[in-house]
Amino acid sequence: MSDLLRPFRRAVTYTRWLHLFLAVVWPAMWMYVADGWALASVAVLAAAGLVPAARMIEGMQARLLLTGHRPDGADGRIVAMPSVTWGDRGRTVVWLEIRLFLGFFVALLTVQLPLLTVDLLTLARGGGRADGSLFPVPGHHGWYALLSPLPLVVLGAVVVGSGRLITELALRLLGPSPVERLTTLEARTEQLLERNRIARELHDSIGHALTVAVVQAGAARAANSREFTERALVAIEETGRAALEDLERVLAVLREVERPATGRPTLADADRLLQSARASGASVDAEVTGVLARVPGPVSREGYRILQEALTNVLRHAGPVPVRVRVRADHDRVHLEVRNPLPEGRPGSGRGGSGLRGIRERAAMLGGRTLAGPDGDGEWQVRVELPLG
Template sequence: MSKLIPLAAAAVLGLIGVAEIALDGAFSRAPAAPVAVLAAVVAGAVIAAWLPVAGTAVVATGFPIATVGGLTGPTGVVVLAFFLAPGWAGYRQPPRRSWAAPLAAQVMASLGTWIAGRAAGSTVAGLGAMAWENLFFGLLAWGAWGVGIVARRLRERADLLARLAAAQDAERTARERAVVVEERQRIARDMHDAVAHSLSVMVLQLGAVRSTLPSGTPQADMLLGVERLGRESVRELRALLGMLRAEPDPTAQPSLARLAELVAEVRAAGLPVQMHIHGDVVSLPRALDASAYRVVQEALTNVLRHAGTVPTTVAVRRDAGRVTVVVENEPGAPGRVGTGGGHGLVGMRERVAMFDGEFAASARADGGFLVRAGFPVTA
């Protein structure tokens, strides 16, 4: 983008120079010198896109070229370029490197006025005019360079303020995230102290009561089942509390947008899965999105658990006001039939019921299994 500015300036200066030559009668009658001056100005502006100081020096040669060509002074396009080129050098490069640009312009202005003075004769009036032109063009070059330096420092200050604002935003976000993590850890500690400990004590007491009963009796078997369920609940509760203690990862939240990752994981486990997604499944309400993802996850887990590594199809369709999830698998190998004691189907049904949706899970006639969940999406 920075190179486009001097290139555009070269085009504009070229148009102005052509108009000046065409409209000025003296230039149009003897255009050789004005054309040479214009060529130097345009060439210098193009060079300034890559080398601002060198481009300024080439632009400034238009002054002595004009006086050598018989003109009484620089053309209008040279005067305009005398202001633009040193200013551009001061804007693009630091002062320790760009100071040579106005110096080169002043040297060329002094050379041009000296050549013009030699041609006009060394009279008092001529010497005064030479001194004035030299002073005028020197002030013009150095003043333009100063304007460029000021603009450069304003730009650097704006960039610095933008970086500081970004750093402050990042620091504020980090502080807010730290507060969230600390609160989650506090909740996890409180739940562990209030719930997990009490549940563990209950399980231990059940085990103690069961040990007093004769083994093999219905009461002992019932207490054994309750004890096992309690131990499983303690493990699940501690796992949930561990998730609360961990720092949340926004990219790891359950979402249909991450369905390809889930399918890749079960494929790595040996389950051949084909996935089909129709419609926009990204811009869904967050809770519904997570529940639909969990239904697919639980259904695929059930396929691995009860049917084995059989061909499975996952289809998700987003229609107007509805999201439908279908997980269908082929018949499992003989002997790979689940015990039916899990809570996967119940959990999926409850997730769908939270959104007043429809859930169906049934065996197919050929021995496969079909899970279908429909979630209404309200505006």
């Protein structure tokens, strides 16, 4: 019994009922002032459905009354956008016509079924039928009183069933077209890619800063030198400030603040990475060949992050050791190479975490190649090639 009454405790049941009533308000008014109102209503709705804005209006109304969502909310099941193709217009016309006929049927039963209940009760007591009643009830019988609740039960079933039917039709006729589904899927894919990029940005930038801070603090404590401690604090301050700038850029994306992509660091800013590694105690032998300023923006920005992550891995896993960095920009690609001695007792271990995975993902995204691992001579190497095309 509780399951049967549950729909009547939901507000959407009554808003769907109202939605069907609204479809016949103006044809009902027209019925009293003009002949041929039914045919004229069908023709007017057919013409209105061809107007692009009709789909948007019907979609907003359906979202609000049929699904319980705000008309401006993100409910992808029903589209609140103007018609773009003739297919969208055709589906809107079909929707309007079905809504008109179904609404007329429900409105008629909404009026007539309660009148039938009144007729049954009145005839059971020997009275006459109510004015306007369309359902014939012959004779006067006392047992009609027992049947009087039945029309109201039927009305409840009609209200619930027609509401579910019109909602299902709205999902089919006002739902997204194949082109709109593809557009939504592409937008969702772009959003996921942007989130992955933001996650990599945070990992690379904040991870590098924290690694430098930890290495510097540990080295300062071990050195027990005031002068070295001051240099370490300066390095931590500079690295932290750079990380905060990167964090602000990432947060700007999350806040949907339009910032030019050129505001992100590129390979032309690689000196600050090398200085940060040197300030952490690592001996960095760097060699840059070619004109980095000519490297396309996306390649240069991702190359900077790859170099940053490679140096972070050195400091995190090997500590302040000698590092060889080679950056070469050719006419068709950029070559990045970072080498360092392997930590004693850990030949090639502990170097396959999220950092290397991020390097491979960045390189693969640009169509590049990555080689990472021990080289057989007691060194760890990270070599990346990024095409410029």
